[in-house]
Amino acid sequence: MSSAKKTAAIIGGGVIGGAWAARFLLNGWDVRLFDPDPEAERKMSEVLGNARHALPMLYEIALPEEGTLTHVATISEAVAGAVYIQESVPERLDLKHKVFAKIEASAAMKTPVGSSTSGFKPSELSEGAKHPGRIFVAHPFNPVYLLPLIEVVPGPGADEAAVGAAEAILKSVGLYPLRVRAEIDAHIADRFLEAVWREALWLVKDGVATTEEIDNAIRYGFGLRWAQMGLFETYRIAGGEAGMAHFIAQFGPALKWPWTKLMDVPELTDDLIKQIADQSDTQSGALTIRELERLRDNNLVAMMRALKQQGAAAGKLIAEHEETLARPAAEGALVRTIDRTVPVDWTDYNGHMNESRYGQVFSDAADAMMRLVGADPAYIESGKSYFTVDSRIRYLNETLAGQRILVDSQVLEGKGKKYRVFHRMKNEAGEELATGEQLMIHVDLTTRRSSVPDDAVLQKVEALAAAHAVLPQPDERELL
Structure with missing residues (x-):
């Protein structure tokens, strides 16, 4: 990527869209943000404040000079002349179709258009589009300004040049675009999260564990292993010297045991919702959302910097991105x-x-x-x-x-x-x-x-x- 300022258009400035904007801004891009919410500027300012606090701590040198954020009144103003467009509006397919139609009316024909959707497939998103090949899923993880994973899902008949250009842009701002091989509901990562979420709901409903106890089981145990080795590499080690084949032979039969209820979901009655909400308030209610975000960000920075020192996982990605940044002169x-x-x-x-x-x-x-x-x-x-x-x-x-x-x-x-x-x-x-x-x-x-x-x-x-x-x-x- 050249050192000249480039412009990204962010459509939707909520939790995800605002963090997308922060990631681009702190990597030297100008950003034009469209969000009809009258509170959009205040919310964006708060998200950007957290990002300014956290992201630079990952690096041993300064990030590029921050880009300029411009709040605009129309989608047309946002996308005109932009070299990358990210849609992050609510998960309603009819709304997304209306947004894409307005994007196509003003954006250059080859400009990549990524969608933050966690549920829709690119073939669904691009229905009725004039240039459907440049619309693809670019599903991030919160907070986008810190966590690097972006699930990139092109649709049938994808414009490979546009998607490839988008992946290069994402890499240039320190993200990790993971190309998903085929369209599938919920892509890859959210399918795991959904499975864990289902099981957690049953554990609360059946009185086996509280929300805090479930979170402790994750953050004091396998969550730490997953953060730096993922699933299969973790289990390969569990197989000892004989490796993955031995692990599957030893623990594979347990998959047939009635341990979980992953294919069933408890009815989310008012009582169950209140039970979960009350437990969550007891667990975390002493802190505001912004305080929880700051705690989360500080923890993520410390963990990723430790991984960086070891040249592993997300830390290796940060070190590689750091090498592309300008050195002191x-x-x-x-x-x-x-x-x-x-x-x-x-x-x-x-x-x-x-x-x-x-x-x-x-x-x-x-x-x-x-x-x-x-x-x-x-x-x-x-x-x-x-x-x-x-x-x-x-x-x-x-x-x-x-x-x-x-x-x-x-x-x-x-x-x-x-x-x-x-x-x-x-x-x-x-x-x-x-x-x-x-x-x-x-x-x-x-x-x-x-x-x-x-x-x-x-x-x-x-x-x-x-x-x-x-x-x-x-x-x-x-x-x-």
């Missing part, structure tokens, strides 16, 4: 080495960034300064690198989760084996939060002893040191 005469958001898992019991994370910030800044002079991963792979042999950090002000931090770095010494760098960490208002100084020595990784850098690296270090020598220098009290 020179900021005037100094070097802007860090531009990122403080993640929630970096904070301690006082609510501010833990001391060790300041060290990580300045370590990451030093890595950026190494890459700047050519001591990049390829150079390290060749058997040479810089090691930090001395450092100092001064803590000046609190740094909080969700806060954007910027680090500007200056070379104080660059000759021979030495590479000495000074860093200033600030918030967006320019308030200084901390300073760090590092003395790095070039090392031969084969002998593990100091050595002179390659000529190309040394020349860049010396040139950068000379350019920074004419700049204002740190106060003596700030230095080692």
Whole structure:
């Protein structure tokens, strides 16, 4: 994808549509949003506030400059000139048909049109459309601004160029488009959720478990396994060294036992609905919906960042997306080495960034300064690198989760084996939060002893040191 701003049209700004808009906005897209709800702007503002808090925490560098959100009065205004369109109106087929007709009246013929529907098939959605091949299911999971899965279901006679273009767009904003091989009611993921939901309703109705006990069974047990391995890989491990075949041979017969009532649904009487609602209020009623959303988002960020550190599942996807984002560049005469958001898992019991994370910030800044002079991963792979042999950090002000931090770095010494760098960490208002100084020595990784850098690296270090020598220098009290 090019760096030029692109425009997405979002039709319907509820829980799902608003989160779609946030995902695009925070990845640098302009968004035109149509929703006739008089409260649409307020609701969108609240969803976007949560997204701004959470999504940047997944990454070690800043997301692109946020796009512009425009609330428009008509579908025609929303889709004209848009390169991607996402429909997220209520689950009524007649309403969706009316919306698609208005989209087709103003959108370019080849513009992909995704539907957030969880129940309708693309052949049903595209009935009566002039260009049915570019209408497809793009079913997301809440919150769309954090969870990456998008079930992509093309219909019969799909315009493969349009659907392929849509998948490329979805990938470019950090999503995972999962191509569903054939039309099927409820696609893939919701069929699992429906099965679990049916069984949960019976467990409550029969007095076996409360809503909280069912949720605890999921979040303290198999939910954690599913989050990083899914279903089949989890069960493959359960089969031991003999693998999946042994698991099925051992546990397959249990499928014929009368454990569940998955093909039956309890009647949702007023009494059962009240019972479930009362239990849910007891379980979670002390928190508002927005507070529950913030708790959910913080938990998801921490879990996905842990998966990212391991290069697994959703974390691997975030790391791959991060590689496509712009890296820090020179900021005037100094070097802007860090531009990122403080993640929630970096904070301690006082609510501010833990001391060790300041060290990580300045370590990451030093890595950026190494890459700047050519001591990049390829150079390290060749058997040479810089090691930090001395450092100092001064803590000046609190740094909080969700806060954007910027680090500007200056070379104080660059000759021979030495590479000495000074860093200033600030918030967006320019308030200084901390300073760090590092003395790095070039090392031969084969002998593990100091050595002179390659000529190309040394020349860049010396040139950068000379350019920074004419700049204002740190106060003596700030230095080692």
